[in-house]
Amino acid sequence: MPDSRFTVLANPKTYMAKAFDNRVGCALVIEALRHFAANAHPNDLYGVQTVMEEIGLRGATTSVRAVDPDVAIILEADICGDVPGIKPEQSSVKLGGGPALMLYDARMIPNLKLRDLVVDTAAELNIPLQFSNMPGGSTDGGAIHVHGLGVPTVVIGVPARHIHSHGSIIHRDDYDHAVQLVTAVVAKLDAATVAGLTE
16 A cells, blocks of 8 residues: 655655645635635635546536535646656646646636636736646536536646645645635625626
8 A cells, every 4th residue: 555644845845645636625625714714705605525526527516506606716736747758738837836727628618707817816916827728637617617507617726746646746835825816816706796707
C-alpha cells in the first residue's frame, strides 16, 4: 500500500498527499464559508461537497436540484503541465503560478460575464491567475450550468501535480490566492451583479 501521508516537502510551501483532487476543493469551500461567517456578505451561501464527479457528475446533478443556485463557483484541483510527459498544449498550468480559471471543458463553457468578473477581481487584487482547458474531461460545472434555465458557472482550480495519484503536490501560495480570489468574487455577487450575469 502506498505511503500517502500528508507531507511538507523540501520547499515548505509545497505539500504532497493523496487525493488533492478534490480534497483541496473541499478545503476551499470550508475556508470561504469560514470567511463569510465572520464577514458580512449579500448572499445566501451554500457549500456543497459532491461525489461521483469522475463517473458522470452524479453528485452535482442531485445537489444542484437541492440548492437551486443563482450562481455556481466550482472549486477544483487543476492539472499541472509542468511535469514530464505533459505537452504545453495539454496544460500550461504551473505549480506556484496562481489559481487556474477553466476556460473550457468537454461539458461546459463558463458564463462569460462571471469569467470576466473573476479575471478583473484577480487583476484588482494582484492575484496571479492562470488559464486552463480540459477538452477530454469535465467538472461538476458540466451538470450545474445546465440546471433549470441555466446557472452562471465558473471553475477555479488549485494547480496540482500528479493529480490522480497517491502523491499529488500543491503549492500553498496557489491555495491562499484561490481563497482570496473566491471570497472577493463572492463578496461582489449582490443581487444586481447576479442579475447582470444573464442579461
